Amino acid sequence: MNYLTEPQRQVEICASAEVLILGGGPSGIAAAITSARSGSKTILLERYGFLGGMGTAAMVTNFCGLHANINGAVQQIVHGIADDILARLENLGGLNAPHPIKGRNGGHDTAAQAYDTAAYKVVADELLKEAGVDIRFHSLAVGVAMSSKSSIDAIVLETKSGRKAIKAEMFIDCSGDADLAFWSGAKVEKGNDDGFIAYPTTMFRIGNVDDDLAHRLGRPNLNELIIKHGDNYNLPRKTGIINSQAHKGEWRANLTQISRRDGSPIDGSNWDDLSFAEAEGRRQVLEYHKFLKECVPGFQNSYLLETAAQVGIRETRRIIGSYVLTEGDVLGCVDFDDAIGCNGWPLEQHLKGAAKWTFLGGRGYHQIPYGSLIPIGVDNLLVAGRCASATPEGQSSLRVSGPCFVMGQAAGTAANIAIDTKTRPAAINSQELQSRLRNNGVFLG
Ligand SMILES: Cc1cc2nc3c(=O)[nH]c(=O)nc-3n(C[C@H](O)[C@H](O)[C@H](O)COP(=O)(O)OP(=O)(O)OC[C@H]3O[C@@H](n4cnc5c(N)ncnc54)[C@H](O)[C@@H]3O)c2cc1C
Structure with missing residues (x-):
């Protein structure tokens, strides 16, 4: 060094x-x-x-x-x-x-x-x-x-x-x-x-969701839909959480799972890991939103509203x-x-x-x-x-x-x-x- x-x-x-x-x-x-x-x-x-x-x-x-x-x-x-x-x-x-x-x-x-x-x-x-x-x-x-x-x-x-x-x-x-x-x-x-740390997540918000449909058929079936259609996408996390926010049509998604290239969890106290995690998180957000639009009732006409300012460290x-x-x-x-x-x-x-x-x-x-x-x-x-x-x-x-x-x-x-x-x-x-x-x-x- x-x-x-x-x-x-x-x-x-x-x-x-x-x-x-x-x-x-x-x-x-x-x-x-x-x-x-x-x-x-x-x-x-x-x-x-x-x-x-x-x-x-x-x-x-x-x-x-x-x-x-x-x-x-x-x-x-x-x-x-x-x-x-x-x-x-x-x-x-x-x-x-x-x-x-x-x-x-x-x-x-x-x-x-x-x-x-x-x-x-x-x-x-x-x-x-x-x-x-x-x-x-x-x-x-x-x-x-x-x-x-x-x-x-x-x-x-x-x-x-x-x-x-x-x-x-x-x-x-x-x-x-x-x-x-x-x-x-x-x-x-x-x-x-073993040095294992809880995996981080890049959170995102989605606009123009059909609240009624998403609450009735999207949210309750999310994990089954990931298993059913997941092979067509690159979705590292198979169980997630989506929910509505205070305002009409706005939802939040806790879906991504950010790892290093070898699959181990990002260490949020490591500068290199943090830097890598940010762009990787946003890449995953696009993939999960594509899956939501194509496979989850209520999200067909939705758009990506916002990605978090930083990767979420647990x-x-x-x-x-x-x-x-x-x-x-x-x-x-x-x-x-x-x-x-x-x-x-x-x-x-x-x-x-x-x-x-x-x-x-x-x-x-x-x-x-x-x-x-x-x-x-x-x-x-x-x-x-x-x-x-x-x-x-x-x-x-x-x-x-x-x-x-x-x-x-x-x-x-x-x-x-x-x-x-x-x-x-x-x-x-x-x-x-x-x-x-x-x-x-x-x-x-
Ligand atoms: C993706 C994700 C989803 C979660 N979902 C939920 C949920 O739905 N509900 C829930 O209740 N909790 C949830 N959590 C957990 C919860 O948000 C956090 O564990 C909680 O915020 C921890 O609070 P804290 O005050 O300990 O630390 P943090 O919230 O991490 O706050 C630490 C603060 O210190 C500042 N800071 C750190 N280092 C420095 C420094 N060197 N100099 C200056 N400032 C510094 C940071 O900027 C930050 O503002 C989630 C966490 C993640 C990552």
């Missing part, structure tokens, strides 16, 4: 905060609003020019994990900041009513809720600004400066105005990729024991925290003494060629432990979202928007308690945390 030696240079410390949050996806949004509302001086860094993370940049357009099936009744179990977001989306006409998700293999039915990405971006802007968060868009974090082996001093970022640093007392990693945890030396892992690095949430915890509806909220989304594993769903039975939800947000090795860091501490199977459930809101709200609250009590997040009183969360609308189970 060839190397270029960079000349030593000074980096401007352009700001300081009590709580510095990396990433503006669902976990970062909830963490930032909560932290600022708690009274901490809060800055959020986001590489794009808008918030929402995969929910907007990758055009997910659907909140999963807000609901659970409790004793036969599908109910919303994620509240707190999530309620504020839902209410604002509703006001803007950017929210669908919850739609049913059919349980399989003895597991319970549940629900999900579609939204408009444009509305979500605006709602997130408003809520963060009103809370007093200093949002710094177009800020690509690239590293950390440590004040000791176990304490972060500042995040280093690249901007159009050059390289900068921002200092803080407490840091929350909501990057989805555990960037901050990785750079600061916390324990992280990627994929399962999983990269996860921290190995003080507790690692497992498949058994999710499916066994397990309770934790340090619970910060609940999740009832099924395991949703994106394996080669198909997504495998395992629905919860029993009570229909498990509690999320605070220990999954606590990294090992770094004292002034919390981690929330899809890179929190879980096995790959546990993460396949915990990563969706609902539990990300829960984890973000808990991390923002915990950071504030840690600052007020001059304690490490790992050492705060979890009953104090739970009481503050409950008072702010969180359902703890």
Whole structure:
């Protein structure tokens, strides 16, 4: 390998905060609003020019994990900041009513809720600004400066105005990729024991769909139609999801499966893989849309409305925290003494060629432990979202928007308690945390 030696240079410390949050996806949004509302001086860094993370940049357009099936009744179990977001989306006409998700293999039915990405971006802007968060868009974090082996001093970022640093007392990693945890030396892992990572998907939206026909005959028969006609197309994924959006004739498609040339999953924390994945994703979108038009009722006169700004990444690095949430915890509806909220989304594993769903039975939800947000090795860091501490199977459930809101709200609250009590997040009183969360609308189970 060839190397270029960079000349030593000074980096401007352009700001300081009590709580510095990396990433503006669902976990970062909830963490930032909560932290600022708690009274901490809060800055959020986001590489794009808008918030929402995969929910907007990758055009997910659907909140999963807000609901659970409790004793036969599908109910919303994620509240707190999530309620504020839902209410604002509703006001803007950017929210669908919850739609049913059919349980399989003895597991319970549940629900999900579609939204408009444009509305979500605006709602997130408003809520963060009103809370007093200093949002710094177009800020690509690239590293950390440590004040000791176990304490972060500042995040280093690249901007159009050059390289900068921002200092803080407490840091929350909501990057989805555990960037901050990785750079600061916390324990992280990627994929399962064989290195397998959940396959990414390039999402797309379709216009001029015949809603009635597509709901009656297209959506329910999609997977059978892929099997029946798939050989005539190049469709790497044999099970998919299509659904209508808030506005007439607009549908979203979660169909593609993006792999490297050797068929293994793209690693969304690898620059080469990411670059390759973008054009490959759009190539697949064209092929899947051709199949929809030619084979799926309701799509004959449709057109391709939009492809996502980036390939949708489900999983990269996860921290190995003080507790690692497992498949058994999710499916066994397990309770934790340090619970910060609940999740009832099924395991949703994106394996080669198909997504495998395992629905919860029993009570229909498990509690999320605070220990999954606590990294090992770094004292002034919390981690929330899809890179929190879980096995790959546990993460396949915990990563969706609902539990990300829960984890973000808990991390923002915990950071504030840690600052007020001059304690490490790992050492705060979890009953104090739970009481503050409950008072702010969180359902703890
Ligand atoms: C194709 C696909 C379909 C999905 N479908 C659904 C669904 O229907 N419903 C659902 O609820 N969930 C769904 N999910 C899962 C869900 O969207 C994500 O797991 C969730 O958004 C994770 O939230 P997060 O806050 O942890 O991270 P992310 O949403 O990934 O957000 C991370 C944020 O950090 C920013 N960031 C990252 N690194 C840096 C850096 N170095 N510097 C500055 N900024 C940075 C990113 O730009 C991003 O805004 C889907 C995911 C994918 C990929």
